[in-house]
Amino acid sequence: MPIPPEILASIDLPGVLDGLPLGVAVLDPEGRVITVNSALERLTGISREEARGVPCRHVIRSGLCFRRCPAEGGADTDIVNRNRARIPVRLSAVPVRDALGRELYRLDIVEDLSALREMERRLEEPGGVGGLVGKSPAMERILRLLPAMAQADAPVCVIGETGSGKDSVAEAIHKLSPRSREPFVRVGCGPTPPQTLEAELFGRRAASGEIVPGALQRAGAGTVYLSDVGDLPEELQVRLVRLLDEGVAVPAGGSAPLRCQARVLASSGASPEELTRLGRLRQDLAYRLGALRVDLPPLRERPEDIEFLLAHFLEVFAAKFRKDVRSFTPKARRLLLAHDYPGNVRELRNIVEFAVMVCTKPAIPPACLPAHLLGLLGQGGEE
Amino acid sequence: MRPKRILVPLHRDEVAPRFDLAGEALIADVDPGESGFTAEEYLLPQASAEGLCDLVLRKDVDVVVCGGIEEEYYHYLRWKRVEVLDNVAGNAREAIARFAAGRLKSGEILFDRGAGHAR
Numbered sequence: 418m419p420i421p422p423e424i425l426a427s428i429d430l431p432g433v434l435d436g437l438p439l440g441v442a443v444l445d446p447e448g449r450v451i452t453v454n455s456a457l458e459r460l461t462g463i464s465r466e467e468a469r470g471v472p473c474r475h476v477i478r479s480g481l482c483f484r485r486c487p488a489e490g491g492a493d494t495d496i497v498n499r500n501r502a503r504i505p506v507r508l509s510a511v512p513v514r515d516a517l518g519r520e521l522y523r524l525d526i527v528e529d530l531s532a533l534r535e536m537e538r539r540l541e542e543p544g545g546v547g548g549l550v551g552k553s554p555a556m557e558r559i560l561r562l563l564p565a566m567a568q569a570d571a572p573v574c575v576i577g578e579t580g581s582g583k584d585s586v587a588e589a590i591h592k593l594s595p596r597s598r599e600p601f602v603r604v605g606c607g608p609t610p611p612q613t614l615e616a617e618l619f620g621r622r623a624a625s626g627e628i629v630p631g632a633l634q635r636a637g638a639g640t641v642y643l644s645d646v647g648d649l650p651e652e653l654q655v656r657l658v659r660l661l662d663e664g665v666a667v668p669a670g671g672s673a674p675l676r677c678q679a680r681v682l683a684s685s686g687a688s689p690e691e692l693t694r695l696g697r698l699r700q701d702l703a704y705r706l707g708a709l710r711v712d713l714p715p716l717r718e719r720p721e722d723i724e725f726l727l728a729h730f731l732e733v734f735a736a737k738f739r740k741d742v743r744s745f746t747p748k749a750r751r752l753l754l755a756h757d758y759p760g761n762v763r764e765l766r767n768i769v770e771f772a773v774m775v776c777t778k779p780a781i782p783p784a785c786l787p788a789h790l791l792g793l794l795g796q797g798g799e800e
Numbered sequence: 801m802r803p804k805r806i807l808v809p810l811h812r813d814e815v816a817p818r819f820d821l822a823g824e825a826l827i828a829d830v831d832p833g834e835s836g837f838t839a840e841e842y843l844l845p846q847a848s849a850e851g852l853c854d855l856v857l858r859k860d861v862d863v864v865v866c867g868g869i870e871e872e873y874y875h876y877l878r879w880k881r882v883e884v885l886d887n888v889a890g891n892a893r894e895a896i897a898r899f900a901a902g903r904l905k906s907g908e909i910l911f912d913r914g915a916g917h918a919r
Contacts, residue, residue: 467907467909469913470911470912470913471889471909471911471913472889472911474811474817475814475817475867475889475909475911478817478818478867478868480818480821482817483811483818483821483847496868497818497819497820497868497869497870498868499868499887499907501868501869501870501871501874501886502870502871503870
């Protein structure tokens with residue numbers, strides 16, 4: 418049954434478009450943008466006021482538009498948004514005609530495929546979860562735990578030595594969570610003036626009265642990751658406790674609290690108990706951050722992962738550098754297995770990257786390993 | 801002030817909406833404050849961001865005026881001390897003229913929102 422014209426005329430069309438989870442651009446018959454919905458504003462980073470009257474190819478900026486018009490049929494393509502990110506999308510077009518069949522408008526519909534592509538990529542990864550790989554019982558236990566932790570909204574504290582993969586764990590939790598379509602914003606709490614850190618984390622009120630967004634506002638309903646949380650000044654720790662309790666943050670120089678939906682993840686080289694004992698972390702913050710906790714074991718405590726990681730990174734870098742390097746010679750392998758990796762996975766990864774880069778043979782000999790490593794192991798470069 | 805060399809990736813006569821998909825580029829030598837400029841069009845063997853970055857370096861370009869550009873190419877050009885004005889939409893020669901007049905910035909939309917030069 419057709420909708421009566423008076424009902425059609427009374428429909429709040431912009432409200433309907435803004436309620437759609439897909440990006441929509443309403444175009445005139447010349448291909449100029451009449452309006453875009455809020456999902457497309459978020460996807461492209463271009464506001465509806467800026468987009469109005471601009472040819473659609475300059476707003477959507479899809480790869481498909483360089484080959485043919487989406488009106489000729491939709492396709493999977495990509496866009497480059499205002500924030501310089503390339504986003505995989507499905508682009509399709511729907512003509513809007515009048516009763517006589519004349520085309521009045523066209524709707525270009527843009528579906529963000531990032532989550533789908535990310536899922537495909539994750540399924541193809543050997544470790545399966547984010548960029549994390551590991552076959553030792555300790556790592557397998559962590560990899561099993563992460564999807565469950567990702568579903569919760571409570572803060573997670575990731576503890577591990579330098580290079581053990583704290584950042585990767587935080588990213589994996591975000592990517593596995595229902596917040597994965599929202600931003601992941603990292604804030605390094607390391608040596609930074611407290612005022613700068615305050616503005617970076619909570620935002621600040623500019624002289625004009627405008628609020629300059631901090632990480633908590635930029636993350637929206639996504640995730641804010643505080644690395645080296647033990648370096649956070651005490652006054653900011655107090656404010657972080659309030660944020661975790663009440664979900665509000667007051668920007669620097671402001672007085673009105675702003676509601677924050679972002680989830681907080683934190684990392685540290687030492688456990689919250691140790692940081693509290695050293696007086697670097699407030700007890701109340703330690704309890705809140707320690708609700709969910711991931712303790713990453715150093716590589717020397719899971720030697721069974723070393724060989725696996727060597728093979729994994731060899732494959733990764735051989736593909737990246739397009740080199741036919743397939744293995745390590747037995748002596749190079751023995752040397753690599755004998756090392757205790759104080760820099761953990763990052764150090765192992767860097768060693769393999771260097772070796773693949775300089776190696777010109779199918780098997781990496783000791784001579785292709787970094788000189789400092791050979792020095793540490795008391796070896797010359799000869800096979 | 802010394803003249804500046806500007807590169808604009810082209811899509812027809814417009815600033816290409818995408819840096820990585822532009823198959824041609826316009827290179828102009830501009831004297832800041834002067835309205836006139838000389839410009840030459842370059843055709844790339846194929847559309848590619850790497851090809852354009854290579855052209856930028858080979859031709860000693862000072863400023864790139866473009867539409868959408870990916871983070872890695874943006875930072876690469878900045879690292880090579882090339883100024884990048886991105887998210888510019890409009891006619892390429894008009895963008896160069898505005899740059900020469902010191903009135904072009906990133907995110908500028910130069911289209912006449914009322915006129916019909918869309919398709």
